Every structure is written in structure tokens, then in C-alpha cells.
Amino acid sequence: MNELSRDSLHRFLFEDCPVRGKLVHLDQSWRAILERYDYPEPVRRILGETMAATVLLASTVKFEGQIAVQIQGDGPLTMVLIQCSNKLVLRGLARWQGEFDDASFRQLMSNGKMVISIENDADNQRYQGVVPVTGATIAESLGEYFDRSEQLPTRLWLASGDDAVAGLLLQRMPEKVVASDEDFWDRVCLLASTIKAEELLDLPERQILNRLFNEDDLRLFDRLPVSFRCNCSRERVENMLKSLGADEIRGMVEEHGGVIVHCEFCNKGYEFDRIDSEGLFLSDLPAGDPTVH
Numbered sequence: 001m002n003e004l005s006r007d008s009l010h011r012f013l014f015e016d017c018p019v020r021g022k023l024v025h026l027d028q029s030w031r032a033i034l035e036r037y038d039y040p041e042p043v044r045r046i047l048g049e050t051m052a053a054t055v056l057l058a059s060t061v062k063f064e065g066q067i068a069v070q071i072q073g074d075g076p077l078t079m080v081l082i083q084c085s086n087k088l089v090l091r092g093l094a095r096w097q098g099e100f101d102d103a104s105f106r107q108l109m110s111n112g113k114m115v116i117s118i119e120n121d122a123d124n125q126r127y128q129g130v131v132p133v134t135g136a137t138i139a140e141s142l143g144e145y146f147d148r149s150e151q152l153p154t155r156l157w158l159a160s161g162d163d164a165v166a167g168l169l170l171q172r173m174p175e176k177v178v179a180s181d182e183d184f185w186d187r188v189c190l191l192a193s194t195i196k197a198e199e200l201l202d203l204p205e206r207q208i209l210n211r212l213f214n215e216d217d218l219r220l221f222d223r224l225p226v227s228f229r230c231n232c233s234r235e236r237v238e239n240m241l242k243s244l245g246a247d248e249i250r251g252m253v254e255e256h257g258g259v260i261v262h263c264e265f266c267n268k269g270y271e272f273d274r275i276d277s278e279g280l281f282l283s284d285l286p287a288g289d290p291t292v293h
């Protein structure tokens, strides 16, 4: 087993046809996510595939912002959420109910839907797309999303293992092509479909591309690092507690002597004792009366 972290994304281009691609390989950040909860195997597989897919999608975001892929359902798998910024910093988790050893994607999902949100930091705009989970895999369901949205034709291939997750994305560029090349998109997708999960997980990027597209002229770009980091902060937790209201918080303090909030993504604990808790609502006092101390 390779202990070195690869946590990386590689872009590549076909020199002779308007297709670009990305390869992602995550190991250290995958282990960081697995450390938080003891996910049952089928949930882990879907979480991993969603993680690889979200990083691939985030790498197509052209502005400062982040993308979130959320899968919701009322079956055993209730929620999967991965967030990734355009700088390729990610976090994520899954929630499930009941016990199961093995189940297919379809068995885990009931009334599933996939929500893809893209947030632009500059103008706080949020674009959201929702598709029902109809495919048999995460990649198929995302294919549905791309078919329905007016984006560039895009296909993904995903793999999730115990020590790593990986993925391949192909995107057709809008450039016109000569008639003889019309079938290039189908051809490269057909070739990509021959990739096996273990090849995506185990082989170096150059070897994957040689194995799939050895007759094409490709340009492989330098590695971009991907990392796991949670953007939770005491300030965010304070705002969340404030939104619950003073009565609710005082009730918790009466009962437990304080409030401890654990971040669901990274498990970090934020403690608020009696004084901290009161401090949250100090600014709610009427201002400007010097006799109030």
C-alpha cells in the first residue's frame, strides 16, 4: 500500500478533438473523512464516489466559490453531502438509518434526489439543479443532471475503495469539428468506459491515459493539490446558536450547565459555558442607556 498521499487533480486535453478531461485521486482526504464515522460498506462506497465526483465538478468552477453535491432520500441512506471549493478544499459526510451489510445503490435510495448547488463568493449568488436519482450509480445520476442542464456534455467514471477514491471526467468543448471527427465524443466516451475501478484507483495518471487513449495525442497538465479541511469556526457556531434564540439556549444551559456543539464534518467540539452562552445575547440588550450595567 502506498502511504504517500496523492490527493490530486490532473487536467488533460485532447490535442486533435475538442474534449477535455480531469482525473482525481484522493487518499489522505478520503481517510480523513472515514475517520469521523464508522460508515457501513455500501454507504462508504457511495460517499466515496460522490466525493470524487464533487472534486471533479468543483474543478470546472471558474470563479471563487464552492460546489455542493447533496443526495437525499427516505431509504436506508438518508443523506450524502460533499462540499468542495474551487481551490479544491473539501469536506463531507453521510447519514444512514438501520443496519445493513450490503445493498445496491437502488436498495439504499428511495425517492432519492440529487441537489447540485454552486455558490459564487463574489456576489453570493447560488445556482441550484435538482434531479431525481434514477441511475444505478452516482455517475449515471450525474449524467442525468448534465443531460437536463444546458451545460457542456459531460460524463464521469468513479471508483471508491478502502484506501482511495478516484474519478475520471470527460467534457465536450463547444468548438466546431470537421465532419470526419463528428463521432469523436462517442469514441472517447466508449474508450473511457473500458476503465476498471481498480485501474482508476491504482494506476498513475499517465498510465490511465495511455491505457485508454493510446491512439490520441494528449496533453497532461501539472497536478493540482486537493485537501480535506473543515471551514467551521466558533463564530459560525455562535451565529447558529444565536439563531436558536436566547430562551432555547438558556434552557440548555439550565439543563446541562453549558452547551457543547460538535461539528458534523470534522467532529471538532465548541464549548459554551454559562457566561459564554449569555455573552451570545449581550448585543440584544437595548443600547445607549448608560445606567444599564
Ligand SMILES: [Zn+2]
Pocket (backbone or CB within 6 Å): 230, 231, 232, 263, 264, 265, 266, 267, 268
Ligand atoms: Zn468542522
